[in-house]
Amino acid sequence: MQTILSDFTKHLKAEGLRLTKERVHLLETICSFKGHFIADDILFAIKSRRKSGSRATLYRLLPVLVKASLIQQSLLYDGQTKYEVTWNKAHHDHLICSSCSMVIEFKHNTIEILQREIANKYGFILDRHVMELVGRCKDCRRKNDVSPRLC
Amino acid sequence: MQTILSDFTKHLKAEGLRLTKERVHLLETICSFKGHFIADDILFAIKSRRKSGSRATLYRLLPVLVKASLIQQSLLYDGQTKYEVTWNKAHHDHLICSSCSMVIEFKHNTIEILQREIANKYGFILDRHVMELVGRCKDCRRKNDVSPRLC
DNA sequence: CCACTATTGAGACGTAATCTCAATAATATA
DNA sequence: TATATTATTGAGATTACGTCTCAATAGTGG
Numbered sequence: 327m328q329t330i331l332s333d334f335t336k337h338l339k340a341e342g343l344r345l346t347k348e349r350v351h352l353l354e355t356i357c358s359f360k361g362h363f364i365a366d367d368i369l370f371a372i373k374s375r376r377k378s379g380s381r382a383t384l385y386r387l388l389p390v391l392v393k394a395s396l397i398q399q400s401l402l403y404d405g406q407t408k409y410e411v412t413w414n415k416a417h418h419d420h421l422i423c424s425s426c427s428m429v430i431e432f433k434h435n436t437i438e439i440l441q442r443e444i445a446n447k448y449g450f451i452l453d454r455h456v457m458e459l460v461g462r463c464k465d466c467r468r469k470n471d472v473s474p475r476l477c
Numbered sequence: 478m479q480t481i482l483s484d485f486t487k488h489l490k491a492e493g494l495r496l497t498k499e500r501v502h503l504l505e506t507i508c509s510f511k512g513h514f515i516a517d518d519i520l521f522a523i524k525s526r527r528k529s530g531s532r533a534t535l536y537r538l539l540p541v542l543v544k545a546s547l548i549q550q551s552l553l554y555d556g557q558t559k560y561e562v563t564w565n566k567a568h569h570d571h572l573i574c575s576s577c578s579m580v581i582e583f584k585h586n587t588i589e590i591l592q593r594e595i596a597n598k599y600g601f602i603l604d605r606h607v608m609e610l611v612g613r614c615k616d617c618r619r620k621n622d623v624s625p626r627l628c
Numbered sequence: 629c630c631a632c633t634a635t636t637g638a639g640a641c642g643t644a645a646t647c648t649c650a651a652t653a654a655t656a657t658a
Numbered sequence: 659t660a661t662a663t664t665a666t667t668g669a670g671a672t673t674a675c676g677t678c679t680c681a682a683t684a685g686t687g688g
Contacts, residue, residue: 344634344685365675380637385676401552401607406675421599430599440588441610448572448581449615456552457608459592464600495654495665516644531668536645557644629688636683647672654665 330357330396330413337394348379352387356397362408362429401458419457425466481508481547481564488545499530503538507548513559513580552609570608576617 334353338345355371356363365384372379388409391397396413400420417438418431437457445452485504489496506522507514516535523530539560542548547564551571568589569582588608596603 342634346635346685348636378637380639381675382638382677382679383636386635421596421601423601424604430601432595432599434591434595437588437591440585441608444583444585445572445610445612448583450572450574450581450610450612451618452610452612453575454612455608455610457592457606459596459601459603459606461596461601461603461605467602493665497654497666499653499667529668531670532644533646533648533669534667537666631688632686634683634685637681639679641678642676643674644676645672645674648670650668652665652667654663656661656663658659658661 330411333413334391334394334396337390337396341390341393343390348383349387351379352384353391353396356391356409357411359411362400362410364406364408395454398454399456401456419459421459421461423463423466424460425462425469428463481562484564485542485545485547488541488547492541492544494541499534500538502530503535504542504547507542507560508562510562513551513561515557515559546605549605551607570610572610572612574614574617575611576613579614 331350331353334349335345338349352368352372355368355375358371359367365381365388368384369379369381372384388397392399392409396411397409398412400408400410416433418433421430421432422428441455442452482501482504485500486496489500503519503523506519506526509522510518516532516539519535520530520532523535539548543550543560547562548560549563551559551561567584569584572581572583573579592606593603
């Protein structure tokens with residue numbers, strides 16, 4: 327059976343990296359999150375579970391996990407680098423309300439195909455992409471359309 | 478005639494912000510750049526043109542200009558927040574080589590239309606988007622495909 | 629089990645960006 | 659135009675995020 331850990335192990339070997347307790351522990355912690363998280367969420371979680379755990383090790387691991395396609399980065403427009411687990415999950419992109427920060431996940435096959443075509447046209451092989459649509463949701467538009475009160 | 482300054486003025490008024498000398502000066506400086514630039518490029522430019530100019534003011538202005546769609550942010554995958562002027566320019570997205578950092582600008586009308594459709598489907602009105610395709614260019618792939626030397 | 633080498637962790641460090649607050653400038657109103 | 663009101667500015671302190679260093683430690687292949 328294929329687990330995130332077995333895929334991780336495979337990737338480490340392929341890259342000549344070692345499977346250490348700390349890396350496994352970090353991966354487990356990361357997998358416990360639902361949805362988006364930031365580096366500090368992980369740091370806080372590992373420090374509360376047991377004494378040890380260092381920022382350096384975490385920051386060294388994150389790009390490895392991204393490269394292994396176990397997690398992905400997203401912007402979500404509030405300045406902090408956010409991540410989410412993507413292993414065994416359907417790929418999706420984000421639609422974000424610039425007013426209330428609501429995030430909607432969506433997938434669009436045609437766009438995915440077109441993106442690959444574009445890359446190929448320029449001689450690239452596409453590894454990944456970031457696509458984030460920013461707009462205003464129905465509720466926030468309604469709120470703003472209310473005429474200003476006179477008092 | 479419509480200038481970037483007149484659009485800027487309009488936007489400021491609409492947002493209840495004031496048209497100040499410093500803001501105009503910053504905008505002029507920003508307009509003098511070709512292609513991508515970072516916050517520090519602007520800071521350096523305004524400090525060399527005249528004595529004054531503060532980081533705080535610049536960083537306060539940048540999100541205003543983004544919101545007014547006069548500039549846009551891009552990631553371009555090297556850790557620093559990059560900007561480019563988008564006023565009166567054909568919109569484009571980026572294709573980036575993860576190995577040599579080459580950037581190709583492209584535009585794809587179908588994708589633009591689909592993006593707007595997606596937003597509408599979820600009740601959003603689309604203001605802007607970020608789409609960056611990351612892959613490996615032909616040259617970098619070739620370099621890596623060379624068999625490793627034995628010594 | 630040994631030798632070799634990658635990894636870890638604590639904290640120093642670097643850098644981008646934000647915050648503070650008194651002085652100043654822009655706008656609305658009389 | 660003068661005045662009142664309020665946003666803006668700027669210098670520097672401060673924060674926040676991420677990277678680096680290096681000695682101690684832990685994996686790994688033989």
